[in-house]
Amino acid sequence: ERWLLATLGSVLFARWAPTAPGAPTRLAVTALDRRTLTPRWVATVPAPRSASSDRDDSVQLNTCGPLVCVVTETATVALDPGTGAQRWTAPRAAFIPVPGGLLADYTIGAPGPIGRTRPTTIAQNRVIVHDPVTGRRTALLNGWRLLGVDPLRNRLMIGETLDDSTVLTWLTPTGLEPFALVTGRYDNC
Numbered sequence: 499e500r501w502l503l504a505t506l507g508s509v510l511f512a513r514w515a516p517t518a519p520g521a522p523t524r525l526a527v528t529a530l531d532r533r534t535l536t537p538r539w540v541a542t543v544p545a546p547r548s549a550s551s552d553r554d555d556s557v558q559l560n561t562c563g564p565l566v567c568v569v570t571e572t573a574t575v576a577l578d579p580g581t582g583a584q585r586w587t588a589p590r591a592a593f594i595p596v597p598g599g600l601l602a603d604y605t606i607g608a609p610g611p612i613g614r615t616r617p618t619t620i621a622q623n624r625v626i627v628h629d630p631v632t633g634r635r636t637a638l639l640n641g642w643r644l645l646g647v648d649p650l651r652n653r654l655m656i657g658e659t660l661d662d663s664t665v666l667t668w669l670t671p672t673g674l675e676p677f678a679l680v681t682g683r684y685d686n687c
Contacts, residue, residue, distance in 0.1 A: 503559035506579040507532050510559050515542055523547050539582035545570035562593050563630025586633030596654050601628045602644055659683050
């Protein structure tokens, strides 16, 4: 199996690295120059193989702000796009870029207060925001869903469902700004 991503001036190519019998499995990630396809660097990342199927869909390559993220079944590893050096590691997370250059994790398969789930589990009711350079968590909102992004005003739309209504709120760099209470459950906008 192989995974490809073209981003940040490189073409990234990930494949299972050869390992000795009984040794932990690893991914070899190679960065190629986007124009010449000349190798720039190779990094290895710990990555357990999924036992759930013939095909390993738990591996992803993504852009995480100024870094490149390798998402495995158990972790997200951020690599420097110029050198391949590991910058930070976090529990498996489905990061998406959000205003202010941050990353939002709507928690697919990440361990946390509500326990470990399978990577195929639908997004749970919490939003986590991270600094993409350090991987540091900057906000944790249990009970909330990420509903949308407003890049022009540098904010996230999040919602919290209480009984049969949803509170719609903007998450801005300065805090929470509730703006509507609507009837029903909203999972996205």
